Amino acid sequence: MSRIMDLAIAIAHVGANAKMTPPLEAVNAFSHFFVDGALDVSRLDERDGGCTRRELLLRALLLNAVLDQGPDIAGVRDLMVRSINKFYEDEIRIFHTPLDFFKEINVAVNEIWSAHERVKAARAAQWAEENQSTASKYNLYMDNTKQTLNYAVFRWGVPLALPYLLSQSSDELRRPTALLDYMESYPSAEEMSRGVKDHELFGLGKAIGDKACHLFAKWMVSTFNLSRINESSWGEYSYEVPFDSNAGRVLWRTGYLLALSDIEAYRKAQVVQPAAGKGGTDYIRVTNLRGMAVSGQVDEEVRNAYKVLCVGHLRSHKNAPRKIEIQRFQHPILYLNKQRVSDFDDGLIEIGRNYCYNHENPDCAGCPINQHCQGYQSDRSLITGYRT
Ligand code: SF4
Incomplete structure (x- = not known):
């Protein structure tokens, strides 16, 4: 678990220095x-x-x-x-x-x-x-x-x-x-991001994806600080990270996702789709991650922080959630280490766009998180066997 924590923090450090506004x-x-x-x-x-x-x-x-x-x-x-x-x-x-x-x-x-x-x-x-x-x-x-x-x-x-x-x-x-x-x-930025898409009268529906709704929340709350509400439900941890294919590729190749569940569970949820990628590789569809639970043991400190965030910041739960969702796992890590969710997302964008190309020869030598990356350090099949 500490490897995953170090990785999440390293990604946030990259994002803090590479904002793409x-x-x-x-x-x-x-x-x-x-x-x-x-x-x-x-x-x-x-x-x-x-x-x-x-x-x-x-x-x-x-x-x-x-x-x-x-x-x-x-x-x-x-x-x-x-x-x-x-x-x-x-x-x-x-x-x-x-x-x-x-x-x-x-x-x-x-x-x-x-x-x-x-x-x-x-x-x-x-x-x-x-x-x-x-x-x-x-x-x-x-x-x-x-x-x-x-x-x-x-x-x-x-x-x-x-x-x-x-x-x-x-x-x-x-x-x-x-x-x-x-x-x-809306009661929180997270709830707003859902309403932007789903509201029966004013929702944008298929014109906007889940990732884009969360991107909008990030820009409104963190990047441009446009919200007038000075509460934790409209603060730095009040919205989910907008995972897209770039994020999915980085999180897969680094071994982050495999530390939180196993390959069979990802296949069952169709996050991993065997032989559906370019050249017969497995295809990673990170949007299917939504709702999947972390399967291993989670430290009590992280579990407690997760509860605080779901109840008081994201406002998605009234009481302690029964499961920890993979999609939100970085939230308590960043919160406990005083790192920003928006930096984590900016880091994923920076690495996904400029180093972790969607083919078998990404620029691993130049990648700022290569010392934390399982695909680069010990298991190259995580790079060559998957596409997004
Ligand atoms: S080291 Fe290579 S595979 Fe790992 S995240 Fe960086 S570019 Fe991607």
């Missing part, structure tokens, strides 16, 4: 919210047009979380910034007045298509080399769709429609903070 400062409409590269938090509640700065940034983060599900994060962010800046140049003020996006959908679709073409021209070759793929396969539209109309209305339109709906159902006084008020009506 959404490019809000590059959005021209927000550039005056930043001073010397840092968000001016003292003026977050000032009005900018019909909304507060805090509200506008939150609207942009919700859109960014939905779009961030593509295969090339840097490319997605470039596409987003190019498109948004062009919209605002054309007086389509999608965050201040989201209805503009729908009124000018012909312009929006064409601008998104043009931006995608430009990003593809700039990034496809490098992306193909890093991912052992071909440049012609570069596509940021998600779900392997190539239709800009579908992407624009489904992936851009749904997160832009939410603040519009909320502001229509708010009174005049609350309209400048309609999205913020709605998000903060």
Whole structure:
């Protein structure tokens, strides 16, 4: 267990020095919210047009979380910034007045298509080399769709429609903070992340994945500190780490997941899918991890911290949970060692994107956690036998 604790802390240290924040400062409409590269938090509640700065940034983060599900994060962010800046140049003020996006959908679709073409021209070759793929396969539209109309209305339109709906159902006084008020009506950031997807009236449904909901919570609570609630249920441990395929690959290859359960249990839950990966390798689907319990002995101190976090921070339980979920196992370790959940996630992103490539020759020699990695140190089959 101590090896796993050291590994989790090492990942958080990597993340603390390698933050990859959404490019809000590059959005021209927000550039005056930043001073010397840092968000001016003292003026977050000032009005900018019909909304507060805090509200506008939150609207942009919700859109960014939905779009961030593509295969090339840097490319997605470039596409987003190019498109948004062009919209605002054309007086389509999608965050201040989201209805503009729908009124000018012909312009929006064409601008998104043009931006995608430009990003593809700039990034496809490098992306193909890093991912052992071909440049012609570069596509940021998600779900392997190539239709800009579908992407624009489904992936851009749904997160832009939410603040519009909320502001229509708010009174005049609350309209400048309609999205913020709605998000903060949940008892914790974790509960909010579920509501963002599942709420019967306002949920984004299939437009957003579980990982993206948690990414949104991380940005709102930790990265940009936009929440106005000063309680543990809206603090650093109040949301789950947004596991994606990069995280799954790193956690598998390092031996982290195998220390918490055995291969048979992972196969049964279809986290490991035999021979379903590229070249006959086993495929790791980390989203199927949800709900799986840690199977071995857990130290009492970790168990107690887990209870505190589930009841008081995540607010997912009223009493001590019966099982410790693998998905949340890093929470008590980070909490006990005064490390940040957001740093752990940023560390997974940094390692997954820049070292732990999704093929059999990742850059292990340069990887900052290689001394903690079982795949590198003693069992290379963890690297060569699996893909995500
Ligand atoms: S040492 Fe290699 S296999 Fe292990 S996490 Fe780093 S890049 Fe991945």
